[in-house]
Amino acid sequence: MNVPHSSIETMAKLALITGASSGIGKATAEAFAALGINLILCGRRIERLEEVKANLSSKVEVHLLTFDVRNNEDVVAALNSLPPSLKEVDILINNAGNAHGMSSIQEGDLADWDAMIDGNVKGLLYVSKVVMPWMIARKSGHIVNLSSIAGKQTYPNGAVYCASKAAVESISEGMRLDLNPHGIKVTNVAPGAVETEFSMVRFKGDENRSQSVYQGYEALKAEDIADIIAFTVTRPPHVVMADILILPTAQASPYVLKRT
Numbered sequence: 001m002n003v004p005h006s007s008i009e010t011m012a013k014l015a016l017i018t019g020a021s022s023g024i025g026k027a028t029a030e031a032f033a034a035l036g037i038n039l040i041l042c043g044r045r046i047e048r049l050e051e052v053k054a055n056l057s058s059k060v061e062v063h064l065l066t067f068d069v070r071n072n073e074d075v076v077a078a079l080n081s082l083p084p085s086l087k088e089v090d091i092l093i094n095n096a097g098n099a100h101g102m103s104s105i106q107e108g109d110l111a112d113w114d115a116m117i118d119g120n121v122k123g124l125l126y127v128s129k130v131v132m133p134w135m136i137a138r139k140s141g142h143i144v145n146l147s148s149i150a151g152k153q154t155y156p157n158g159a160v161y162c163a164s165k166a167a168v169e170s171i172s173e174g175m176r177l178d179l180n181p182h183g184i185k186v187t188n189v190a191p192g193a194v195e196t197e198f199s200m201v202r203f204k205g206d207e208n209r210s211q212s213v214y215q216g217y218e219a220l221k222a223e224d225i226a227d228i229i230a231f232t233v234t235r236p237p238h239v240v241m242a243d244i245l246i247l248p249t250a251q252a253s254p255y256v257l258k259r260t
């Protein structure tokens, strides 16, 4: 992508990305590496993180951390294990999260609810709780939270997933308010339909059901979102893109999708 010269001069140098082994997290790591931004990549699957690292380490420095954002003890231990130079995080991409199951609220599965609330909401908070003081101490930083169109509009059979993303919307707004005195940027990114492993996880490996989500129209790709995140984090210091809704052209809302 083209980055205006003025932005390059002020470009951040170190990003920490959660959920970096696949999907939007991995694509964002690739986009950042192309911009020369060093990376701390976090995820649960070390083999997949190693693969991402192998592809990017000729371009930038890549450090890996394996932990599950749902376990606060592991989050704190992993992040605090970083040497001081790697705590100078300029950009935090709170990307880890998923949908688990899709059913009416009355038929909802408690384990699915826990997974979504623990990962999408509490996990984001746990990671941020450790990284925010690092940014506050340096009076700069940029936090990018991955929300969803589901955080703005609730759809049938998605109540708890939508609620978890509505929480992300509120947390983004709250961070922007509370971190304002500290000069920290906060961006809320809300994608619509993106073709990743998202639906395979939501439908617990049911390939037919998951593929049908993306049939008859061109869904967004993880790279489309990563491209916009890369643009967002390369704006000059006085500019923050606060809230971004990104949809496939075929999608007008969770309910309106033009399929062929």
Ligand code: 8X3
Pocket (backbone or CB within 6 Å): 147, 148, 149, 150, 191, 192, 193, 194, 198, 254
């Ligand atoms: C993913 C988008 O529309 O499947 O967060 O909820 S949607």
